[in-house]
Amino acid sequence: IQLTQSPSSLSASVGERVTITCRASQGISSYLAWYQQKPGKAPKLLIYAASTLQTGVPSRFSGSGSGTDFTLTISSLQPEDFATYYCQQFNNYPRTFGQGTKVEVK
Amino acid sequence: QVQLVQSGAEVKKPGASVKVSCKASGYMFTSYFMHWVRQAPGQGLEWMGITKTSGGATTYAQKFEGRVTVTSDTSTSTVYLELRSLTSEDTAVYYCAREAASRRDGFKFDEWGQGTLVTVSS
Numbered sequence: 001i002q003l004t005q006s007p008s009s010l011s012a013s014v015g016e017r018v019t020i021t022c023r024a025s026q027g028i029s030s031y032l033a034w035y036q037q038k039p040g041k042a043p044k045l046l047i048y049a050a051s052t053l054q055t056g057v058p059s060r061f062s063g064s065g066s067g068t069d070f071t072l073t074i075s076s077l078q079p080e081d082f083a084t085y086y087c088q089q090f091n092n093y094p095r096t097f098g099q100g101t102k103v104e105v106k
Numbered sequence: 107q108v109q110l111v112q113s114g115a116e117v118k119k120p121g122a123s124v125k126v127s128c129k130a131s132g133y134m135f136t137s138y139f140m141h142w143v144r145q146a147p148g149q150g151l152e153w154m155g156i157t158k159t160s161g162g163a164t165t166y167a168q169k170f171e172g173r174v175t176v177t178s179d180t181s182t183s184t185v186y187l188e189l190r191s192l193t194s195e196d197t198a199v200y201y202c203a204r205e206a207a208s209r210r211d212g213f214k215f216d217e218w219g220q221g222t223l224v225t226v227s228s
Contacts (some may be wrong), residue, residue, distance in 0.1 A: 004205075031213055033215070037151075041204075042201055042203075042218035042219065042221055043201075043215070044150065048214035048216075049214075054216065062145045086152075090212075090213040090214070094153050094168070095141065095153040095156075096153060097150060097152070100151070
């Protein structure tokens with residue numbers, strides 16, 4: 001299963017609403033997770049089962065979708081949110097990742 | 107607290123092998139699968155394989171079949187990744203990441219190791 005994220009990068013300002021999409025090459029039900037990665041650090045789990053917020057993750061992060069189309073939304077971008085975001089599917093093996101979306105300062 | 111602590115950076119010559127370890131603590135080791143994911147410099151995340159720590163079953167990405175072995179030692183709560191016949195294309199940071207074995211709590215990598223840089227250079 002291939003996951004295609006869009007856009008590959010985006011520029012945004014603090015306070016803006018940001019939306020990242022992830023499209024699967026075939027249906028994966030809700031077996032999708034989202035991660036945030038900052039330079040030199042391991043990825044951090046944000047969302048699993050497409051829309052469930054991981055404990056401790058701020059509520060400005062939300063996920064939606066099922067089947068082949070998924071969305072990660074940051075309702076009001078904060079300075080600490082500038083990072084790269086990855087989706088990952090758990091429908092089958094291999095556990096593929098999207099290519100990543102880099103969120104940069106505008 | 108839950109920790110996955112990986113072994114230190116490695117420098118290897120082309121054709122050599124490398125073995126990276128991931129020591130788990132703070133939870134019941136056999137209640138979680140362990141995956142390996144790598145990230146080449148400036149690139150995205152690439153899933154390599156999984157070991158089911160209770161029983162030792164493994165599944166690998168086709169790309170690495172025949173060249174990779176993942177093992178686990180329940181006595182020390184440690185998982186190992188061995189990659190053979192290294193080329194410069196294997197230069198990357200290698201991460202271990204856990205996934206709950208239960209269907210109710212699985213389908214997410216909720217804890218990651220700190221990463222191990224493997225550099226392949228002549």
